Amino acid sequence: MNASPEIITKNDLLQLQLPTTIDEVINQLEKIITYCEINNNCAGYFAVLYHKVTCKVKDCITNKDFEDGIRMERLDVTFANRYLAAFYAWIAGKPTTQSWKIAFDSVAQNKPLVLQHLLLGMNAHINLDLGIATALVMDGFSIDDIHKDFDTINSILASMIDNIEACLTKINPLMLLLNLNIYKYDEMLVQFSINTARDGAWMFAKELSLKKANDYENCISTRDESIQQLGSSIANPHGFLLKFIVKLIRLFEKKNIAAVIKLLGN
Structure with a gap:
């Protein structure tokens, strides 16, 4: 990425106006x-991951990998605007x-691990925003028509x-020494996985596509509350051993936020 x-x-x-x-x-x-680099803001961790994903999606569109x-x-664009509007x-x-909110609150605290910041962003964006965006784009059409492309975009992630x-x-480096790869570690944190998030987001999109007026808003509010609770368990993992491991790993993480953002962007 050349920022x-x-x-x-x-x-x-x-x-800025939201993108089209x-x-x-x-x-x-x-x-x-x-x-985020200029201001040493941890929100840049998720932003740089999302930039990578979006560039890959653009390439796949150009290569006609989607139906x-x-x-x-x-x-x-609809999906991204959910994140951009929340960030702005x-x-x-202003309220989000x-x-x-729990993802951005963790940025203000500057205590969670880099992985926790990434998972909190993925939690909000995939588990809440993706279903909403999918239902909006498919309004007036059968939502099942987009299922294959929906799975493809998640496979990219x-x-x-x-x-x-x-x-x-x-x-x-401690993560490598302890053999804590991302699959094992995020499972330790909250049993959060891309596949679980994808499947949950699809079911939410299907449910939301059937709702109208107040039922539509209530469905989003209920989902938001549930995903916030999942986010809380990511930000504040339970159990003595897990808390100890998080504190131990934090001691060895690079503290230069701008440098971490650049590493994630490579």
């Missing part, structure tokens, strides 16, 4: 990453969904896990 070298301020970000194309999504993610590339770009609301001091794992061992 813009210009100085990006909070006001610059708040003046995948290229605009990528551009705004790069601005957020630059902003309907035009529809997939619309889903990608957060830096402006509960799922994103899953395929990048090895890359994330390699980055995490550079950020914290």
Whole structure:
């Protein structure tokens, strides 16, 4: 990723209009990453992961790997705008969904591990936002028509896990010494997995597609509360042994946030 070298301020970000194309999504993610690097903001961890995923989705659209590339770009933009709107609301001091609030609260605390920050972002975005975006894009159509492309976009995310794992061992060599790869460690944290998130997001999208008016909003609120609780278990793992391991690993993690963001972006 070649992020813009210009100085990006909070006001610059708040003046942006939400994207309408995948290229605009990528551009705004790069601005957020630059902003986070400049301000040593842990929110950049998830932003740089999301940038990688979005670039990969763009490549897959170009290569016609999806059944309907035009529809997939619309889903990608609608999906991304959920995150971007939440991020801009957060830096402006405005309310967000509960799922994103706990993710952003962890940024303010600056205590969770890099992996916890990534999982908290994935938790809010996949478990809540993806279902909402899918239902919106398929409004007026059979939601089952997008199921194959829905699985493909999640497979893209899953395929990048090895890359994330390699980055995490550079950020914290102790994880390599303890053989704590990302699958084992995120299972220790909360039994959170890409496949589980994907399946849950699809069921939520199907349920939401059948709701109207107040039932639609209530369905989102109920889901948001549930995902917030899952986020809480990621941010604050239970059990003496797990808490001890988290504290131990934290001691060895790189403390330079901008450097970590750059490592995750490689």
